[in-house]
């Protein structure tokens with residue numbers, strides 16, 4: 319499949335925040351940014367996640383396009399339930415997909431580079447399925463809760479309190495502009511932040 323065809327499935331130039339599903343035996347889901355530039359696509363996976371381990375081992379995964387804030391927030395902090403997954407057969411393996419995504423693209427890894435903290439893989443699209451093309455207007459409550467989830471993962475990693483302030487600002491927008499699903503996702507995120515606060519070392523600066 320050509321990279322240019324990915325536009326049809328919602329993966330366009332720039333960084334697309336998708337939910338990556340991986341793991342043949344135990345399906346796993348996590349939000350990841352796909353970097354598309356100059357007709358090539360990459361992912362950068364930081365060490366320490368299940369996604370990192372699965373992709374390193376299997377060298378394949380699915381990128382699921384969705385605007386559902388609950389799927390994003392739940393898959394950031396814990397795994398989704400088995401009932402959220404279905405399977406796509408690629409050669410002799412089965413790759414997990416998200417049932418309720420707008421589209422899913424199956425990728426295999428090309429060249430992989432490892433650094434001390436992460437791996438970067440050029441990825442090759444093999445096939446894609448489109449489930450739902452309903453248009454959705456930009457909702458600032460949605461973009462803010464996704465932004466807050468990114469800050470939350472950085473807070474968990476660094477313990478830097480500046481991320482808590484950024485999360486507060488995002489939450490203000492979500493509770494003002496979001497629909498019920500965005501607000502429910504924000505409630506989960508705030509609960510998870512309280513949990514993270516209990517075990518982060520606190521006060522460390524980011525690089």
Ligand SMILES: Cc1cc2nc3c(=O)[nH]c(=O)nc-3n(C[C@H](O)[C@H](O)[C@H](O)COP(=O)(O)O)c2cc1C
Pocket residue numbers: 335346347348349350351352362363364365366367368369370393394395396397464467468471
């Ligand atoms: C919108 C969004 C984008 C993210 N992008 C990445 C990414 O590109 N690479 C990465 O390693 N982690 C990224 N993360 C963090 C992972 O999703 C997070 O570490 C997650 O807990 C990993 O889950 P897992 O252990 O089930 O794989 C992102 C998080 C969010 C909310």
